[in-house]
Amino acid sequence: MTTASAVPKSPRRGRPGYDQDSVLEIAVQVFNRHGYDATSMGMLAVELGVSKSAIYHHVPSKGDLLRLALDEALIPLEAIGEDERAQNGGTIERLEYILRSTIRVLIDRQPYVTLLLRLRGNTEIERDALQRRRTVDHTIVDLVTAAQAEGRVRSDVEPRTTTRLMFGMINSLVEWYRPEGPVSPAQVEENAIAMIVDGLRARA
């Protein structure tokens, strides 16, 4: 399982059935449709048109499928914060870089991010994923706070609340945005950044 591409590899020629990436792609759709808790390995087998033992050939358990699927969202999201452009430079420029990159991951990894955003934290794997996601949120709160201290973000906003609100806006993309529709990913990104970043910017 690599995270270099959001498009699962096609099954190897001459080998019947699915490879692990294809199993994952179908599994995340079933999880999103019925909810992770309500999905059984038997349901996944029916959906894939294979036996349960064929699934167990690829992954030991439903929890492992969940972990692999969540990594498809979390690894690229975490990589954003580790990028040089998120670490160095002006506060607002770093904030803008992180938000733009987050929007791109949300669009590129839509089903995997949907799964992440709908987690209820019922299992250890889910709680671990939610914890990793919260770390990303904290980076944004810290950047808004720092930009406000510098006078670059308006003084009348509260960093934690604005962070919640901006993620409300950005995360909603997975529910309604379809990249094959009339609005390009670049246009959605510009529109969201216009409101969030220019809305927060201190006026001269």
Added chain:
Amino acid sequence: MTTASAVPKSPRRGRPGYDQDSVLEIAVQVFNRHGYDATSMGMLAVELGVSKSAIYHHVPSKGDLLRLALDEALIPLEAIGEDERAQNGGTIERLEYILRSTIRVLIDRQPYVTLLLRLRGNTEIERDALQRRRTVDHTIVDLVTAAQAEGRVRSDVEPRTTTRLMFGMINSLVEWYRPEGPVSPAQVEENAIAMIVDGLRARA
């Protein structure tokens, strides 16, 4: 069933059981917890600690409960658009009035709006509610378009996309905002309006 107050009336003294508002208040909680489709009248009876026939004393069917619960969100949301301040005045001022009022209704009617936002459109009642909700969205698209034509909203945004994004932000409140927490409803409102309205405003 009145919509003047979000707080259900307490059961009348001396009368055992629940009045219709209290039944509705519990029902919407159960719908939000398990999903409307998965909730049976039997489950509601268990939750209320009464017999099924006691529920049927208040409402003829589960669909009627849903309709009444959705009206608790839709009637005040629709009233916003009919207010004089939504109909007359500058485009941006009308937009701001509608958004501020929407945020207030979302906070005041949180469980009922949650139910509305999670509808899947499986029944006629649900499709009708979704249609009424879309009418509100169209008003916003029209106002952003008009404000843009006047040069009061920046020319580089797309009205339909920004409307989706701003509702993504505002609607997220029902998922994470708790009025009893450290951030006041007024503060949340100011923060959201700062990003949306000032973010969209054309610069001099």
